[in-house]
Amino acid sequence: MKLLTCPMNGTRPLSEFIFGGEYREGPDQNTCTDAEWAAFVHNRSGAPGDKKEWWYHSPSGTWFIAERNTLTDKVSRTYLLGANNNNSNTAQEASK
C-alpha cells in the first residue's frame, strides 16, 4: 500500500486517507459565462501529469494538498492549503 505524508501527522498508509478530488481554481462565478461554469463543474482533464489534489487524513481530520504526478504516482509535496511552505513535506523529508 502506498504511503502518503500528512503535513500535520507524518507518513501514513493510504488507508488512513480519503481522496478529495483534484484541487482546481474555479472561474469567478459572478463574471463567468454559463458555459465556462458548466465546463468547470463537469469537465476534468484526464491527461496524466502533475496534479494538485485534495487529501484528507481521516483520524485527525486534516485536509491538505498533495502534488502528485498521476503518470508516475509520485507525490512531490504535501502542504496545508494557505499555509505556504511552513507545513510542507517534500518527498525527501517524507522518506526519513
Place this chain on the structure above:
Amino acid sequence: MTLRTSKQVGEWINRNKKISFKFEGEQFTAFEGDTISSALWAADQKVLGRSFKYHRPRGVLSLANHDVNVLMTDGIDTNIRADVVEVKDGMVLTAVNTTGGVKKDKSSYIDSISPLLPVGFYYKAFHTPRRFFPFWEKVIRNAAGLGIVNFDYPRILKRKQHSHCDVLVIGAGPTGLTAAYEAAQAGLEVTLVDENRQVGGSLTYDRGGETAASKQLNDLLIKVANQSNIKMLTGTYAAGYYPDHLIPVVSEGGINKVRAKTVIVASGAFEQPPVFRYNDLPGVMLGSAAQRLIYRYGVKPFNNGIVVTANDYGYRVALDLLEAGTKVVAVVDLRKGTNTCGAAITLAKRGIKIYAGYCVYEALASSDKSSVRGAVLCEYDNIANVALTKNKLTLECDGIAMSAGWAPAGALLYQAGTGMQFDNSVQQFVPSRLPAGIFAAGKVNGIFDLEQRLQDGKRAANEALRYLGLEAPQITVARPVGQPSDLSCPSHPYPMVPHDKGKNFVDFDEDIQIKDFVNAAKEGFDNIELMKRFTTVGMGPSQGKHSNMNAIRILARIRDLPVEKIGTTTSRPFFHPTPIGHLGGRGFHAHRLTSLHDWHQANGAVFTDIGAWKRAAYYPTNGQTKEQAIQTEAMAVRTAAGIIDGSSFGKIEVHGPDAAEFLERFFTGSYKTQKVGRCRYVMLLDDSGVIADDGIASRLADDLFYLSIGTSNAAAVYREMQRSQQMWQLDIGLVNVTGAFGAINIAGPVARTILSALTDLDLSYESFPISSVRESHVAGVEARLIRVAFVSDVGYELHIPMAHVPHVWNALLEAGKQHGLRPFGSDTQRLLRLEMGHPMPGVDTDGLTNPFEIGADWAIEMNKPYFIGQRSLQILAKRPLRKQLVPFVLAENFKGEMPMDCNLVVDGRAILGRVTSIAYSKFINRCIGFAYVSPAKTAVGSTFEIRTDSGTLVKATVAAAPFIQNQKGA
C-alpha cells in the same frame, strides 16, 4: 525396496521419529521431516499423481513447490503440494484428479486420444450447435479443476499482521544470508524470509559430491545467528510487491505485511527442464530435485541414472548421485566440446561415460508407462537444435536427471516495476533498471558462481546501506561476458529436442508440448501474452515456474526474433496460491452503538445498519411481522406518542463570530437573520447544484449554531465543512459532537404532556413554537430541545450527553406509560416522515437531483453573494424541469401488486420517472409515496402509471403533502 540412503550431513529428516500414513489406500512409513513426496519416493512409489489434461502418471519434478501434478487430498484439505508439505502421522492421502486412483486412472485413455485435443480445442469445438453447449459444459467442468472443493470446509481465519524493518531480504540462500548479515552488521534491522522450512537455499542440496557447501552453510548460519537484529522467517513466502515497499509475507499462521525501507531480492532461480519426448515420466526429474531428495531427505533418486545436461550444473548433479549410491550410466551433454570444469574431470576420472554433443531423444517407458526403463540418445545439432537420429543409442536406466538452465525467480522484481533485460551471455532475464530502494542479488541477478553470489549479496547490502544514507564501500560483481555457446553459460539457449511423435512436454501443469506452440502461432497467437492465453502455458498452479522461459524461447524461434524482443508475461501478486482465510484475516467490521443499544436489545429490537451504526429498525412484539410492528408503532405516534433513539444523527457545532457567514456559504438558506432560539432548514448542494444532504440548524447564540443532520451522511458533511473552512479561513470553530451527544425524539399528540412532567421549561406552543430550540433540563439532565416536525408536528428532539441518554429515555418511558407512549424504530420513522410529506436526500433524491426537482425552491436564498452550488442553480433555473417529485396515493382499498421503490413511472413505452418511496399507511388507510413524474403532470389529482416488477400497471394519483392533517394547536 527402499531408496533411503545412509544419513546425510544436514538432512532435514529425523530418523529417530518414524511416522506412518496412507496413500491411495496403502500404508507407508516415513521419517519426521519428510515431505509426502520424499516419503513415497523412498518407498519406491513413483507414480505420485496424474497430469491435469491427459492424466499421465507423474512423479517428482522439482521438489521445490512446483510439482503441481502431485497434489493430494487429506480429509477436507485438498490440493496439498506433496513435494514440499511435510507428511504428518496418520495422514490419509489420495491424489487429486484421478478417476479410480492414481495407479489405474480410468481417465488415462485421454492420453491416447490426445491428438484429438489440441490446445484451444474447447474454445472452438463446442460453439455450435448452441443447444449442445450445456451438455459439453457439464463434461468440461467435470474434467477441469483439480481437488474437489469441500463445501463444509470450516471458516479458518488467520491473523493479518503488520511489521516494519529497515531491510527485507527475500530468499535465505547463500546470497540472502550474506546480504542479511552484512546489513545487520551495519546495525540495521533485517527481516529475512524464505519459503523453505530451513534456510540455506542451494547450500542445502547443491554439493557436487563434496561437503564444503554444508560447512559453508554452517559458518554462515553461525554468523547470522549471532546477529540479534536479524528476524528470520522460514516457511514464509514473499507473495507480492506493493507500492512503497509493502511486501505481504505468507506463512501457515497468516499474512504479515512487511513495510521495509529497502528490499533485497535474493530469490534465486528455478531450474528449467530440457524438452524431449517422455520427459514427464516418473523418474525423470530436475537435477536440483535429485539433489534435494538426496541431501534434504536422504533418498536415492534412482538406482541407475542418466544425467542429461546443457550446463555444468549437471556434472555436479552426477557427482551428488554417485555420492548417494546411484550408478550414473552416462552424462549426456547437449553441448559439444571437452568440458574442463572440475566436476567433469572428476567424473571422467571415476569412469563415468560423458556423451558431449548428445541429447536424450526420448525416454523409454516401462510397459505400464509408470516408470523409466531407458533412454534413446542421439547426436544433437546445436545450431538447428534437432536430434540427428541416424545413430541412435539406447541405454538402460531407471531415472533421468535434467539440467538445462535457469529462470530467475523474478516475480517480485517485475511487480515492483524493475526493467528486466535479456542478458545473452548468461541466457537469462536480469534486472537492468531497479526501482529506488530495491536491489537484486545472486542467481536472480544472473550471478551463478557461489563465491560471486556471496560477493553479490554483500554488494546488494552495501547498496541498500547507501540508499539509507549510511556509508558502505562500492563493490562490483560482474556477470560473465561471453557467447551462449560457451561452456560456462549457466543456461542453454534452446534445450529442445523435437520429436515426430511429440509428448515432449514444456508445461507439465497443462501438458503442453512443443507442437502446441507451433499450432498456436499458426492460429495467429504469436505474441507471448496471447500465446499464454491460447495454450494456457504458465496458467497452471505452478504459474510457469518451469515452463515460461522455454515457451519464450520457442516463440522466439517460431518468430525468428531474439528472446529480448519476445519479452515476458506480466507478473501479478500473489506470487503463490494463498488460502482465502489468510486473505480474509480476522475481518474487522467496525460498527457504532448508541448508549441505548442494550435497551433496544432487551426490548426485542430488530437492528439495521445505517452507515456504521446499528439502529433499532422496529420492535416486533407477540410475533408481529415487520409490517405489523411498523404499523403499530406508527399508530402509536399518530394517536398517542412514540420515542425514537436518534443518537446516530450527525451533530455539529459551529462556533465563532463568522458562524452565520459560514452557514450561508455552506448551505442554501439564510442564517444571518436567524434569531437565537430558532431553527432553520439547511440544505447542502455540491458544485453542480445536486442535493447532497439536509438537516436543521439551531441557533444557540449569536456565535453558535448547532446542526443536526441525517445519520448516513454525517461524517461526509462534517468533512466537507472542514474542507470549506480550510479554503475560506473564517473565524469559526467546528466541533463534531456526533458521538458525544445522543438524541431522543419524542413525537405525537401527547408528547408535550409527557415531556412537561420532566422539565420546567414552558412547552406551550406560544412560548416554544415549532422550529425553535431551547437549552434546559430534562429529567435533571442538561438538554438541547428542538421542536421539529419531521415525523409529527408535535415533536421534540432532545439532545443530551450520550451517557445520559438511557436515564432520560427511561424517565420518558416511565412518564409516558399512562399515555400510551411506545418506542419506534428507524423503519417506522421512514413511514412517519412519508406521511408528513418530507422527502429524504439519498432516498427520494439521487446523484443527479437538484432542489427544483423536489420543489425545494423555498429553501434557497439566491440573493446571497455565494453558496455552494449557487452558480449551477442559476443555470438550472433557466431551464425547464425534466422531472419533478410528487406525493401520490394509490386507489382506496388498493389490493393489487404493491409497487416498490424504484419501479418506473411509465407512459406507454416512455419512462417518465420512478417511485422513490412507497408504503401503506394504516393511519390514513392508503398506499402513499413519492415519485418522479413528468413536470407537466404534477397538479394534485393528475394520474400516472407505475409499472411493477411483474409488469402490471398500477394507477397512482398526485396528492397534496402532508398526507395527514395537522394536529390541533401545533
Place this chain on the structure above:
Amino acid sequence: MQVSNMKTISQTSPVAHAQLKSNAKWALVNGINTAVEFGSAEVEQARKKILGVTDVSCLSRYGVKGAQAAKWLAERQVTTPANPNSWSVSDQNTLVLRLGGSEFVLEDQFAGSTCARLASDTNRVPNVYKVPRADAAFILSGSEVLNMLSELCSLDLREKSLGAEEVIMTQIAGISAIVLRQDLNGEQVYRIWCDGTYGPYLWDVMVEIAVELGGGAVGLACYQS
C-alpha cells in the same frame, strides 16, 4: 418537575455493552458504572503481564480546541505540551494530549481533578471551543501488546519508532483512534482512545485477540491502587 443531582444520574461506560456477557464485578467510578474485576487478582495479574485490556473510559476528560486554547489552558495553570501531537502530565495527575496544533484532551488519572475544575468554567471565550468528550478509553499492557497492535494498526508502534512523548492519531481496527505509549508504574503500557460509540466493537476485537495470545480482560481495579 424533578431536578436530580447530576451525580445521581446513572451512567455506564460506553464499553459496557461488550462487557455484560462476562461475569465482571461492577462498581461506580467517577459516577460511571464500570467493570472493575473480570477475575481473581491472580488471574488478572497473569493476564496483565501477558496482554491485559482495561476499560478506563470512566476517567474524567476535558476537551478544548481553538487558536487560543493553549493560552486559555495556561491561564488555568494547565501545562500543555510544547509540540503538536505530543503529550505531557499536568498537576501530576492529568494527562494532557495535544492533538495536532490547537486541540487538547485532558484526562484526569485516578486522583486528578483538573477536568472538573475546567468544566465548571462555562464562560465562552473567542477562539476557545469546548469539545465534549465521550471517549472509550483503554489501557493495554503486557508482553504481547505489540503482537496484538500489529494486527490492529499498520503503524510501527514499537519503542524505537513511537516516541515517549508522541501522540498519534491513526486507525485501530479500522476506526480512528488516539494512541500513546506510557510508562505506568514502571510498566510499559499503551493508551488508546476512540469515540465511545465504537467502544464495544473495539473492546470485543481486542479481548478476542488478547485471549488468543494468552491474556484477556483486566478490571479497572488493577490500576486503581
